[in-house]
Amino acid sequence: MxxxxxxxxxxxxxxxxxxxxxxxxxxxxxxxxxxxxxxxxxxxxxxxxxxxxxxxxxxxxxxxxxxxxxxxxxxxxxxxxxxxxxxxxxxxxxxxxxxxxxxxxxxxxxxxxxxxxxxxxxxxxxxxxxxxxxxxxxxxxxxxxxxxxxxxxxxxxxxxxxxxxxxxxxxxxxxxxxxNKGKTDTGNEAVRGPALSLPQILKIKGVPFILVTFFGYCALEMTTGLWASTYLVQFRGIEVETAARFASLFYLGITFGRFVCGFISDRLGDKQLIRLGLCLLSGGILLILLPLPLDIFALSGLVLTGIGCAPIYPAIIHATPANFGEENSQAVIGVEMASAYLGTTFMPPLFGLMAEKISLGLYPVYLLLLALLMLVMSEKLNRLKG
The missing domain is CATH 1.20.1250.20 (MFS general substrate transporter like domains)
Structure with missing residues (x-):
């Protein structure tokens, strides 16, 4: 059943x-x-x-x-x-x-x-x-x-x-x-109890760190996908058809990466999956950033960024009960979702404004800063939780 x-x-x-x-x-x-x-x-x-x-x-x-x-x-x-x-x-x-x-x-x-x-x-x-x-x-x-x-x-x-x-x-x-029937993989059942207010959730040790991490991740994913083709065409001079194809491969990288991660996630654990993802997406962003003569490096960097994004969202969500308690997980995940939507709503338009006023060339720099924010906040949480 x-x-x-x-x-x-x-x-x-x-x-x-x-x-x-x-x-x-x-x-x-x-x-x-x-x-x-x-x-x-x-x-x-x-x-x-x-x-x-x-x-x-x-x-x-x-x-x-x-x-x-x-x-x-x-x-x-x-x-x-x-x-x-x-x-x-x-x-x-x-x-x-x-x-x-x-x-x-x-x-x-x-x-x-x-x-x-x-x-x-x-x-x-x-x-x-x-x-x-x-x-x-x-x-x-x-x-x-x-x-x-x-x-x-x-x-x-x-x-x-x-x-x-x-x-x-x-x-x-x-x-x-x-x-409400059947056993789970972990043997746990749903936890009942009083709902938490937003101030109570934010006072849980480590919650602000994961909220900023999640905000940064969703901002990075949405900004990457939304502005990839524009950056490749208008700043790197790549043909429109090629840019569109590789921009779609960014999302394919996320989907394929999550399929592969399903086979290794139980062995690596959520913490290591987040670190692995951050390393891969940072490497991908650096390939986009470097002024190399061959376009294939920037295009491959976009795909690698997608693969790096793949495990981060699922790992953050799955680790929530372990990090903050099963009795608090629904409340924390709800606020994590709200933080994610804030990132996807406001950060891509912010880059658009920067691109218009300064330069589209800031695209990989902007992404790298978001990746750095995620790394700092996630490692703060790891040190706090031991």
């Missing part, structure tokens, strides 16, 4: 990734149909991010009161309804309206599922589950592309993904009895 639940959780992680790349893949057409400027997508993504931050902070209270199964099912249903709303949108304000439940649903399910897996499953599953998130994020642009080619409609693309989410919601509601 517990193996069946694991299959459902894997499907849930695919569903987490499905909507994440829909807006970006459809926006070149959407903004024309909705008669808004290209930059208006920032408004939608900011609304979504705001919702995810709020729901992440409340995930501890919701999960303790209703349980992970109910929170996951309701959150996926909320996201499915929001995507259905996107499919019916005929004006920009309607997108903004439906972005609110989209954000609330995404943040709650992300925090709840990550904590459940951290408590109940071995590290290999955390890596493979986040690899499956990458599968979902990779599939949705193809769904949107099919909709645009077959039906000349981005609305239909959102409707197709909403249908997949609703199908998953049905499975989740039928799976509710499974969430």
């Amino acid at each position: 517990f193996n069946l639940l694991l299959v459902i959780i894997y499907l849930a992680f695919i569903s987490l990734g499905l909507p994440d790349s829909l807006v970006g893949s459809a926006w070149p057409i959407m903004h024309e149909d909705l008669q808004v400027p290209l930059s208006a997508v920032g408004i939608v993504t900011m609304i979504i991010a705001g919702g995810t931050i709020v729901s992440s902070l409340f995930s501890d209270r919701l999960t303790r009161k209703f349980g992970t199964g109910w929170v996951t099912a309701i959150s996926v249903l909320t996201t499915a309804l929001a995507l259905f709303g996107f499919s019916t949108a005929s004006a920009f304000w309607m997108l903004c309206l439906w972005a609110i439940p989209y954000g609330f649903g995404a943040g709650a399910v992300d925090a709840a599922l990550n904590n459940y897996v951290a408590l109940h499953y071995a590290s290999r599953h955390m890596n493979w589950l986040h690899c499956f998130w990458g599968v979902g994020a990779s599939i949705s642009p193809y769904i949107m592309g099919f909709s645009l080619a077959r039906y000349q409609s981005w609305n239909r693309g959102y409707l197709l993904v909403a249908g997949l989410q609703i199908a998953l919601t049905i499975f989740l509601f039928f799976s509710l009895p499974l969430w």
